[in-house]
Amino acid sequence: xxxxxxxxxxxxxxxxxxxxxxxxxxxxxxxxxxxxxxxxxxxxxxxxxxxxxxxxxxxxxxxxxxxxxxxxxxxxxxxxxxxxxxxxxxxxxxxxxxxxxxxxxxxxxxxxxxxxxxxxxxxxxxxxxxxxxxxxxxxxxxxxxxxxxxxxxxxxxxxxxxxxxxxxxxxxxxxxxxxxxxxxxxxxxxxxxxxxxxxxxxxxxxxxxxxxxxxxxxxxxxxxxxxxxxxxxxxxxxxxxxxxxxxxxxxxxxxxxxxxxxxxxxxxxxxxxx
Amino acid sequence: xxxxxxxxxxxxxxxxxxxxxxxxxxxxxxxxxxxxxxxxxxxxxxxxxxxxxxxxxxxxxxxxxxxxxxxxxxxxxxxxxxxxxxxxxxxxxxxxxxxxxxxxxxxxxxxxxxxxxxxxxxxxxxxxxxxxxxxxxxxxxxxxxxxxxxxxxxxxxxxxxxxxxxxxxxxxxxxxxxxxxxxxxxxxxxxxxxxxxxxxxxxxxxxxxxxxxxxxxxxxxxxxxxxxxxxxxxxxxxxxxxxxxxxxxxxxxxxxxxxxxxxxxxxxxxxxxxxxxxxxxxxxxxxxxxxxxxxxxxxxxxxxxxxxxxxxxxxxxxxxxxxxxxxxxxxxxxxxxxxxxxxxxxxxxxxxxxxxxxxxxxxxxxxxxxxxxxxxxxxxxxxxxxxxxxxxxxxxxxxxxxxxxxxxxxxxxxxxxxxxxxxxxxxxxxxxxxxxxxxxxxxxxxxxxxxxxxxxxxxxxxxxxxxxxxxxxxxxxxxxxxxxxxxxxxxxxxxxxxxxxxxxxxxxxxxxxxxxxxxxxxxxxxxxxxxxxxxxxxxxxxxxxxxxxxxxxxxxxxxxxxxxxxxxxxxxxxxxxxxxxxxxxxxxxxxxxxxxxxxxxxxxxxxxxxxxxxxxxxxxxxxxxxxxxxxxxxxxxxxxxxxxxxxxxxxxxxxxxxxxx
Numbered sequence: 033x034x035x036x037x038x039x040x041x042x043x044x045x046x047x048x049x050x051x052x053x054x055x056x057x058x059x060x061x062x063x064x065x066x067x068x069x070x071x072x073x074x075x076x077x078x079x080x081x082x083x084x085x086x087x088x089x090x091x092x093x094x095x096x097x098x099x100x101x102x103x104x105x106x107x108x109x110x111x112x113x114x115x116x117x118x119x120x121x122x123x124x125x126x127x128x129x130x131x132x133x134x135x136x137x138x139x140x141x142x143x144x145x146x147x148x149x150x151x152x153x154x155x156x157x158x159x160x161x162x163x164x165x166x167x168x169x170x171x172x173x174x175x176x177x178x179x180x181x182x183x184x185x186x187x188x189x190x191x192x193x194x195x196x197x198x199x200x201x202x203x204x205x206x207x208x209x210x211x212x213x214x215x216x217x218x219x220x221x222x223x224x225x226x227x228x229x230x231x232x233x234x235x236x237x238x239x240x241x242x243x244x245x246x247x248x249x250x251x252x253x254x255x256x257x258x259x260x261x262x263x264x265x266x267x268x269x270x271x272x273x274x275x276x277x278x279x280x281x282x283x284x285x286x287x288x289x290x291x292x293x294x295x296x297x298x299x300x301x302x303x304x305x306x
Numbered sequence: 307x308x309x310x311x312x313x314x315x316x317x318x319x320x321x322x323x324x325x326x327x328x329x330x331x332x333x334x335x336x337x338x339x340x341x342x343x344x345x346x347x348x349x350x351x352x353x354x355x356x357x358x359x360x361x362x363x364x365x366x367x368x369x370x371x372x373x374x375x376x377x378x379x380x381x382x383x384x385x386x387x388x389x390x391x392x393x394x395x396x397x398x399x400x401x402x403x404x405x406x407x408x409x410x411x412x413x414x415x416x417x418x419x420x421x422x423x424x425x426x427x428x429x430x431x432x433x434x435x436x437x438x439x440x441x442x443x444x445x446x447x448x449x450x451x452x453x454x455x456x457x458x459x460x461x462x463x464x465x466x467x468x469x470x471x472x473x474x475x476x477x478x479x480x481x482x483x484x485x486x487x488x489x490x491x492x493x494x495x496x497x498x499x500x501x502x503x504x505x506x507x508x509x510x511x512x513x514x515x516x517x518x519x520x521x522x523x524x525x526x527x528x529x530x531x532x533x534x535x536x537x538x539x540x541x542x543x544x545x546x547x548x549x550x551x552x553x554x555x556x557x558x559x560x561x562x563x564x565x566x567x568x569x570x571x572x573x574x575x576x577x578x579x580x581x582x583x584x585x586x587x588x589x590x591x592x593x594x595x596x597x598x599x600x601x602x603x604x605x606x607x608x609x610x611x612x613x614x615x616x617x618x619x620x621x622x623x624x625x626x627x628x629x630x631x632x633x634x635x636x637x638x639x640x641x642x643x644x645x646x647x648x649x650x651x652x653x654x655x656x657x658x659x660x661x662x663x664x665x666x667x668x669x670x671x672x673x674x675x676x677x678x679x680x681x682x683x684x685x686x687x688x689x690x691x692x693x694x695x696x697x698x699x700x701x702x703x704x705x706x707x708x709x710x711x712x713x714x715x716x717x718x719x720x721x722x723x724x725x726x727x728x729x730x731x732x733x734x735x736x737x738x739x740x741x742x743x744x745x746x747x748x749x750x751x752x753x754x755x756x757x758x759x760x761x762x763x764x765x766x767x768x769x770x771x772x773x774x775x776x777x778x779x780x781x782x783x784x785x786x787x788x789x790x791x792x793x794x795x796x797x798x799x800x801x802x803x804x805x806x807x808x809x810x811x812x813x814x815x816x817x818x819x820x821x822x823x824x825x826x827x828x829x830x831x832x833x834x835x836x837x838x839x840x841x842x843x844x845x846x847x848x849x850x851x852x853x854x855x856x857x858x859x860x861x862x863x864x865x866x867x868x869x870x871x872x873x874x875x876x877x878x879x880x881x882x883x884x885x886x887x888x889x890x891x892x893x894x895x896x897x898x899x900x901x902x903x904x905x906x907x908x909x910x911x912x913x914x915x916x917x918x919x920x921x922x923x924x925x926x927x928x929x930x931x932x933x934x935x936x937x938x939x940x941x942x943x944x945x946x947x948x949x950x951x952x953x954x955x956x957x958x959x960x961x962x963x964x965x966x967x
Contacts (some may be wrong), residue, residue, distance in 0.1 A: 195572060
């Protein structure tokens with residue numbers, strides 16, 4: 033579990049997966065909490081290099097879906113095939129090792145720590161040196177720290193948060209906290225990035241900024257992105273393909289144009305007289 | 307490169323020539339710093355020469371030739387500063403443009419300047435230029451510094467600065483290229499057009515001020531000599547590239563004196579970056595100094611009692627002797643001793659907090675700085691001075707010499723500058739920095755610059771008894787009383803506005819017998835005074851009409867008159883009568899501009915009856931005024947406004963003036 037993630041692996045041909053090929057495949061997945069069925073028999077896939085949106089009304093099972101993807105929940109039925117291998121009983125930290133990172137619907141940062149330190153925590157899974165070296169913080173551990181710090185500074189530059197590098201994140205406005213959280217997820221150099229409502233609670237300008245960052249992450253770093261979002265404008269503009277859930281079932285799947293004109297989707301969102 | 311030639315043999319009339327010389331004389335000294343990825347990166351003069359040469363040769367490969375105009379758009383970054391020298395080396399003319407101007411404004415400037423190339427900071431600026439590309443037919447190629455987000459753009463006519471630089475480096479491998487580049491530099495002359503700076507222009511279209519290499523080099527040298535700037539200075543470049551001040555302070559003076567310019571990490575980190583760099587030479591408009599002081603005071607309010615008392619007591623001591631110590635005047639040993647303890651305990655830490663602990667010279671200009679604010683900085687030992695300048699003058703018109711500082715003047719004429727005051731009070735100057743003319747605008751040039759080289763500043767002012775220039779108003783706003791005496795409304799207004807109780811003033815007097823004013827009280831300041839004195843009031847209108855408020859305002863007017871009386875030029879326009887307006891002047895009603903400046907002519911029209919009442923001797927006047935609420939609804943406010951006479955004083959005592967001369 034502590035084996036470092038070599039980012040050189042995450043190139044286009046990693047594990048023989050090229051852009052556009054299936055990275056993650058969910059087949060007939062069902063998840064229930066006691067008698068509550070959160071997800072019922074859902075199948076869809078995420079292709080490498082795309083931005084895949086998961087949308088649906090409240091309680092549709094979107095966040096459960098993300099939790100299934102990153103191994104937080106283990107579905108009772110169905111298969112999850114990631115990079116061509118079927119996954120059995122995986123823990124969230126193993127998801128990180130496999131190159132899956134996520135952000136949360138409610139910001140989950142260390143409030144008392146600075147932006148820099150928060151993003152550095154994203155690198156901790158890649159630190160090779162043991163506790164002894166880390167405590168000494170000299171020699172190889174220092175060299176390693178510098179190497180990781182460099183990567184983190186690149187992310188800080190990328191997200192344009194230089195001015196809050198040393199600010200405790202608890203003091204930051206919500207929009208910036210979201211950005212820091214994205215930064216921490218990026219620090220893991222994921223091949224699949226899961227974003228749970230990255231724009232929730234943001235004003236228009238912050239949304240525009242965040243959209244640009246998401247696009248840049250996708251285009252420039254080649255990161256595959258799966259995102260949950262309520263702002264339909266954002267979803268339709270950003271994503272390559274959209275899957276729509278309602279009451280734990282998949283009701284539509286396809287390009288934004290297809291989804292937008294789907295009758296079931298319109299009914300689910302606008303409500304329909306039965 | 308002829309490395310043996312000394313300064314005397316070199317013709318040093320352009321910045322590329324200085325660059326070559328600096329790369330020899332200051333080879334290992336820092337020329338440029340830039341914080342990137344959280345670390346200050348440095349370039350020595352030798353490395354700066356390499357960078358400029360690579361960029362320059364690269365620009366040549368995409369077709370830059372002598373005479374081409376090159377727009378430079380972005381925040382303060384090393385590459386953009388190098389672009390200036392790289393373009394000038396080839397005989398091109400850089401045209402820096404305000405990075406925050408919207409696409410339409412930018413299109414006008416670029417088209418007017420006929421730029422062929424644009425070197426810009428990032429995708430944001432590229433997008434802006436591409437969106438107006440058809441309005442700028444001359445624009446051929448865009449070079450961007452930051453490649454982020456540029457992946458999916460059509461690479462035709464778009465170049466990554468890094469690639470351009472590499473192309474330049476590659477060319478150097480071939481023989482003769484370096485020599486060719488030096489030959490290009492040698493062709494440059496002092497009289498050549500060095501740069502075109504567009505003035506932001508509050509009214510009408512921006513005008514392109516053409517400055518020659520001579521203008522810039524000579525002004526920079528004068529400035530260096532005036533403040534004894536050497537290669538040991540450090541400054542932080544954070545003001546817009548397109549502003550003449552930044553071009554002189556961060557480019558011209560750096561090249562001529564050989565000092566280091568530090569570029570901040572991003573516009574948001576300037577305060578932090580300044581603390582790390584601790585500049586020795588620093589320029590900031592008054593609002594920056596105001597912001598620094600406010601931030602400091604807010605934190606002191608939260609400090610513990612002991613600390614607060616220590617701060618207060620030493621600051622009181624600094625107010626007493628700090629400025630005199632800074633001016634090198636005689637101060638008692640005990641006071642000096644106490645001041646140095648204060649330096650250790652309070653002033654030093656305060657300066658450190660502001661990032662000014664190494665400061666030797668700081669300038670402020672652009673607008674009037676509050677005397678209190680100005681004295682605060684000087685009292686803690688910061689050599690803050692004021693200067694008065696213009697783009698057309700290559701900054702320097704007047705500046706305050708060390709030790710001769712007055713809060714309300716802008717100093718003595720700068721070296722190499724002649725100043726005269728025209729009959730209408732307008733300040734005219736002639737200097738080494740006097741601009742060539744406005745680009746493609748003969749008419750504007752003729753209106754501003756006389757055939758014998760005098761330039762009209764558009765500002766009215768006068769010389770004080772000891773030869774310092776005092777700016778009183780815009781020349782076009784200055785009028786005359788019936789007696790023929792000069793009447794400068796803004797000067798009178800500002801004199802009154804220095805009292806915190808008074809928020810806005812409108813002075814009348816042009817073509818009248820005497821000067822009279824409308825006054826708006828400051829609701830916050832007067833309101834808290836009313837609270838302390840148990841004066842009940844329900845609205846601005848009620849408070850404004852309160853007899854005690856009139857009494858306080860009357861005292862302020864009297865004090866203002868005393869001050870006006872002490873100045874020979876102003877003594878005639880002492881305030882004879884005033885009234886406190888029944889409503890606050892408001893931008894929503896069109897009485898103020900959106901930047902909170904009084905629109906005098908509009909007010910004169912709107913309150914015509916009240917103005918007449920000021921002059922016809924009546925003691926009160928009923929007035930009704932329409933007001934507009936923020937949501938657009940209209941209503942009326944009416945009141946009986948009282949008009950009060952104010953005492954005036956005899957003119958300035960002449961002997962004092964003679965003593966000074």
